[in-house]
Structure formats: C-alpha cells, structure tokens
Amino acid sequence: MPDSHDDAPSRPVRRLPSLRRKLSLVLGGLALLILTLVGGYLGWMATRGLHEAQQTAVRTTAQFAAELLASELRDREREIELLSAAPHLVEGALDAPGVRGSLERRMAQHDEFAWMGVASADGTVLQASGGQLVGRSVADRPWFIEGREHTHVGDVHEAKLLASLVPARPDGEPTRFIDFAAPIRDRTGRLRGVVAAHAQWHWVVGMVESVTRRHSPDSGMEALILDRQGRVLYPQALKVAQAADARVLPRPASGRFEGRHDIDGQPYLTWEEPVQARTRADLGWRIVVRQPLALALRPVRELQRELVLLGLLAAAALTLAALLLARRISRPVEQLARMAERVQAERRMPEFPDQAAVRELARLGDAMGGMARALLATERELREANQTLDAQVAQRTAELQAANAALAHLATRDPLTGLHNRRSLDARLAEALALDRRYGPQSGRVHGLLLVDADHFKRINDEFGHAAGDAVLRQLATVLQSCVRTTDVVARFGGEEFAVLLPELADAREAMRAAEKIRSTVAAATFPGVGPVTVSCGVTLAWPGDVDAQALVERADVALYEAKRGGRNMVVLKAAS
Numbered sequence: 001m002p003d004s005h006d007d008a009p010s011r012p013v014r015r016l017p018s019l020r021r022k023l024s025l026v027l028g029g030l031a032l033l034i035l036t037l038v039g040g041y042l043g044w045m046a047t048r049g050l051h052e053a054q055q056t057a058v059r060t061t062a063q064f065a066a067e068l069l070a071s072e073l074r075d076r077e078r079e080i081e082l083l084s085a086a087p088h089l090v091e092g093a094l095d096a097p098g099v100r101g102s103l104e105r106r107m108a109q110h111d112e113f114a115w116m117g118v119a120s121a122d123g124t125v126l127q128a129s130g131g132q133l134v135g136r137s138v139a140d141r142p143w144f145i146e147g148r149e150h151t152h153v154g155d156v157h158e159a160k161l162l163a164s165l166v167p168a169r170p171d172g173e174p175t176r177f178i179d180f181a182a183p184i185r186d187r188t189g190r191l192r193g194v195v196a197a198h199a200q201w202h203w204v205v206g207m208v209e210s211v212t213r214r215h216s217p218d219s220g221m222e223a224l225i226l227d228r229q230g231r232v233l234y235p236q237a238l239k240v241a242q243a244a245d246a247r248v249l250p251r252p253a254s255g256r257f258e259g260r261h262d263i264d265g266q267p268y269l270t271w272e273e274p275v276q277a278r279t280r281a282d283l284g285w286r287i288v289v290r291q292p293l294a295l296a297l298r299p300v301r302e303l304q305r306e307l308v309l310l311g312l313l314a315a316a317a318l319t320l321a322a323l324l325l326a327r328r329i330s331r332p333v334e335q336l337a338r339m340a341e342r343v344q345a346e347r348r349m350p351e352f353p354d355q356a357a358v359r360e361l362a363r364l365g366d367a368m369g370g371m372a373r374a375l376l377a378t379e380r381e382l383r384e385a386n387q388t389l390d391a392q393v394a395q396r397t398a399e400l401q402a403a404n405a406a407l408a409h410l411a412t413r414d415p416l417t418g419l420h421n422r423r424s425l426d427a428r429l430a431e432a433l434a435l436d437r438r439y440g441p442q443s444g445r446v447h448g449l450l451l452v453d454a455d456h457f458k459r460i461n462d463e464f465g466h467a468a469g470d471a472v473l474r475q476l477a478t479v480l481q482s483c484v485r486t487t488d489v490v491a492r493f494g495g496e497e498f499a500v501l502l503p504e505l506a507d508a509r510e511a512m513r514a515a516e517k518i519r520s521t522v523a524a525a526t527f528p529g530v531g532p533v534t535v536s537c538g539v540t541l542a543w544p545g546d547v548d549a550q551a552l553v554e555r556a557d558v559a560l561y562e563a564k565r566g567g568r569n570m571v572v573l574k575a576a577s
C-alpha cells in the first residue's frame with residue numbers, strides 16, 4: 001500500500017525555477033558575457049591599434065610637411081644664389097634689359113615668386129619683374145641690408161612697397177612674402193648689387209596644405225606653422241586669435257607637441273616637427289600637425305557600434321540556441337517526471353518515451369523505466385502476498401472459531417450422548433434460580449427439575465455388555481430430547497442418570513406431565529438387543545427458599561429415591577417443604 005507521505009511532494013516543487021529557464025539564463029548570460037568580453041577586447045585592441053596608427057599618420061604628416069618645406073626653401077635659396085652668380089649679373093650691366101628678361105623667365109618658372117628684382121649696391125632697384133619698383137630705393141629693406149653681405153632668407157612679413165602693386169588676395173588676407181636675396185659680386189669680389197625674390201606666403205601654405213590634403217577632409221587633420229618663438233604663422237584664423245589672446249594654443253608641459261594633448265578642452269593627437277633646412281633658409285619654423293582624437297578614433301567608434309550590434313545579435317542568437325538546447329534537454333526530463341507521476345498515480349507501467357537526445361538522458365530514461373517496473377512488480381508481489389495473508393488469516397480465524405466452538409461444545413456436552421454435561425447443567429440451574437428469584441414472584445412461573453434414572457441398569461451391562469449399555473444410554477438421551485421442548489435443557493447427570501430442566505412452569509402438574517411422558521415413552525420404546533427398559537423419575541420445582549441449585553437437586557434426588565423405592569418405572573413429585 002502506498003504511504004501517504006510518499007505521495008506528498010517533499011519540497012515546494014512549483015516554486016523552484018524550471019531547468020529550461022535556468023539553462024537558458026545561464027547559457028544566454030554566458031554567451032552575452034563572452035561576447036561582451038571578446039567585443040570589449042577587440043574594441044580595446046582596435047582602439048589601441050588605431051590610436052597608434054593615427055599618431056603615426058600625424059607624425060609622418062608633420063615630418064613630411066617639414067621636410068618638404070625645408071627642401072623647397074633650400075631650393076629657392078639655391079635658386080637665388082645661382083642667379084646672383086649668373087655671368088650676365090656678374091659681368092653685365094645690372095640695368096640692362098636682358099636682366100629684366102632673365103628675371104621674367106624665372107618668374108614664369110616659379111609661380112610662388114611675386115616679385116624679382118636687382119638693386120644696385122646703394123639700394124636702387126635697377127631691374128625688376130614687371131618693371132615694379134624700378135628706380136625706387138630699397139636700401140632700408142632688411143633683405144637688401146642682409147643681401148649685401150650674404151645669401152639671405154627672410155622670415156615671412158607683410159608686403160611693404162609691393163603692397164599696392166600686387167593684386168589683393170581673394171580671401172582678404174594681407175599679402176605676405178618670404179624674401180630671398182643674394183649679393184652680386186664681380187670677379188674681384190666687389191659688391192655690384194643685390195638680386196632678390198619675394199615668394200608668396202601662400203606658396204608655403206599651399207605646400208603644407210598639399211600634405212594634409214592627402215588625408216580625408218573628414219579626418220580633421222590640420223597642419224600649423226609656428227615661428228621660432230612659437231607664434232602661429234598659419235592658419236590665419238589661429239594667428240589672429242593668438243594675437244588677441246596669448247593663451248590660444250598653449251604649449252604642452254613637455255615643451256613640445258607630441259602625442260595626446262588637450263587644446264581648448266578638446267583632446268588632440270599632435271606632433272611637432274622643426275623645419276630644418278640647415279642653411280640660411282632655416283627660419284626656425286615648426287610644423288605642428290594635430291587631429292581631434294574623436295575624429296581620429298571615429299572608425300573605432302563605428303567599429304564598436306558595429307561590434308555592440310553584432311554582439312547583441314549574436315547574444316540573441318546564442319540565447320535562442322540556448323533556449324532550444326535547454327528545451328531539448330528539459331523536455332525528456334519533464335516527460336520522465338510526468339511518467340514517474342503517472343506511475344505514482346496510476347500504479348501501472350506507462351510507455352516510456354524514447355526521444356532522449358543525449359546518451360545520459362537515454363540512460364536516465366532506461367533506468368527510471370527499469371526502476372518503475374521493479375517497483376510495480378514489488379508492489380504487485382506485496383499486494384498478492386497481502387491478499388494471501390488475508391485469506392490465510394480468515395481461514396485461520398475460521399478454524400480457530402470452529403476449534404473454539406468445538407472446545408466450548410466439548411466443555412458443555414457429554415461425549416457419549418451429546419447432551420449437556422453436569423457442569424453445563426449446574427450453570428443453567430444457577431441461572432434458573434437467579435431468574436426465578438428475580439421474576440418468579442411477579443410472573444408466577446418457576447423452573448422444574450426432573451431426575452431420570454434407568455432401572456436396573458447394572459443388569460443390562462452385565463447381561464449385554466458395556467457397549468450395549470452405552471447404546472441404551474444414547475437411545476435414552478434421544479427419547480428424553482424428543483419428549484421435551486427445545487427450550488428445555490436435557491443433561492446427563494452422571495452414569496445412567498439424566499436431568500431435565502423445565503423453564504417457566506405454571507405449576508407442578510406441568511412438570512409431572514413431562515416426567516410421565518418420558519417414563520411412558522421409554523417404557524414403550526424398544527431397545528435393540530436389550531429389550532424393554534424403564535426409567536424412574538423424581539420431580540421437583542424450584543422454591544424461593546432454595547439457597548442454591550444443590551437444594552433443588554437434592555429434593556429431586558429424594559423424589560427419585562422414592563420412585564425407586566416405590567417399585568421403579570414411576571414418577572414421584574417432591575414439593576418444597
């Protein structure tokens with residue numbers, strides 16, 4: 001029988017999270033974590049790589065611009081030097097028309113030159129491109145003063161004498177020049193004059209811009225030109241801003257723009273490179289290239305965005321896969337649980353599903369099926385054993401009851417005749433006297449007692465044998481029972497003597513009638529092999545004065561004795577006295 005405790009769940013199962021949910025969460029979370037870590041690592045690597053690559057680009061741009069500028073300045077310096085040593089200037093008249101022609105030709109070759117001219121040793125312009133400033137004195141111009149002594153490359157300055165002669169710039173910026181000058185000496189080394197060229201500042205700017213233009217305009221890469229004192233020469237807007245506020249473009253603490261540097265609160269990748277011409281063209285300029293960090297790392301931000309998107313998609317896909325996997329794993333487990341519940345509820349073997357996707361689950365299913373079969377078989381055996389036991393107990397109980405009944409019969413019956421024995425009679429007599437004492441006076445009815453004794457029974461034994469005597473005793477018992485009511489108690493009193501207890505008699509006559517009936521019936525009966533047999537009968541009635549049954553019996557016995565003495569085969573009544 002199933003124990004009620006076995007049916008009750010030992011834990012609140014419904015409140016526990018399901019395997020499917022737990023697996024999905026763990027696997028999905030794990031996937032998200034791994035993707036986040038991998039994505040973060042890739043993002044970090046990309047950021048670092050791009051940071052280094054962009055820093056290199058900023059550095060090489062600055063270096064390339066500085067080298068280009070140094071080279072071009074050197075070339076122009078060399079150009080003017082070579083021109084100063086040209087034979088037509090060393091030997092010929094400096095104001096000759098051919099001088100102007102040669103200047104014009106060089107002008108045509110160099111767009112950057114706004115003006116070329118030759119001045120006499122005292123500073124009067126003798127010939128010039130476009131005839132500009134011819135006859136004017138340039139004696140106080142620094143390029144003339146320096147150019148008298150040696151080759152001179154002058155720092156950028158706003159146009160003075162030529163300001164009104166060259167066309168204004170379309171962007172409104174003032175016209176600025178870089179001066180190149182060299183002394184013209186004759187074969188003896190005597191100064192004959194100075195040849196000079198004014199290069200447009202925008203030629204320099206164009207060179208720098210041509211370098212930065214190699215990068216995409218979106219890159220935000222920008223080149224600055226600083227002079228020897230660190231003041232901005234280019235771009236013009238920054239130059240103007242710095243002129244208004246010296247705190248514009250503060251120098252880094254290291255004294256040099258290199259690496260990441262915050263300018264106006266915005267982070268930049270920077271590099272500073274000196275323009276090293278290593279000649280007089282070395283003006284102490286420096287090229288600073290800067291690029292806003294946000295723009296430098298923009299591809300990384302885009303990559304990160306894509307990584308996040310990709311990561312989310314991958315996490316969603318992996319979570320879905322985890323969900324499907326969890327479902328694939330949990331479904332057979334749930335089915336096994338349902339099977340186990342069915343076994344518990346129905347107590348019979350259901351068909352176990354064969355859908356396990358993995359070996360362990362298949363093994364679990366087989367093991368559970370085997371266990372359920374074994375349990376059910378054990379339960380069936382127990383139930384059958386119980387039923388057998390119940391039947392055995394019922395049979396034993398019936399046997400015991402029969403034995404008890406037989407014992408009770410044996411205890412109250414005489415073995416020879418089957419009548420009540422003396423002990424049973426004594427019990428009935430005691431009951432009868434108690435009833436008479438209790439109800440006799442009201443009902444007017446009493447018990448009567450007959451003692452019946454076979455006459456000369458010893459002779460029967462002696463003549464026909466003890467077995468014949470027993471047969472007579474059994475036949476006498478039958479006769480006695482046939483003569484009285486079923487409610488009367490017929491007992492073997494002892495030996496060849498019988499007693500009959502007659503309940504609820506109205507008077508002694510009733511008792512006498514019963515006794516007479518017995519006597520006459522016996523006397524009329526035939527006892528096979530023995531012949532006629534008679535009985536004597538003593539009769540008495542219970543009396544309230546009887547202290548016990550013995551008194552009643554003794555009175556009946558007295559009556560019997562009188563019947564014997566009176567000649568036998570007779571009935572005698574002995575009333576209470």
Ligand SMILES: Nc1nc2c(ncn2[C@@H]2O[C@H](COP(=O)(O)OP(=O)(O)OP(=O)(O)O)[C@@H](O)[C@H]2O)c(=O)[nH]1
Pocket residue numbers: 453454455456457458459461465466467468469470473494495496564568
């Ligand atoms: N066969 C047989 N005889 C019994 C049994 N019980 C007692 N007897 C015999 O009954 C006889 C009784 O004899 P007595 O007491 O002398 O009485 P009686 O011969 O009947 O003479 P009265 O009673 O005076 O008529 C004895 O011989 C007993 O042995 C019994 O169970 N079977």
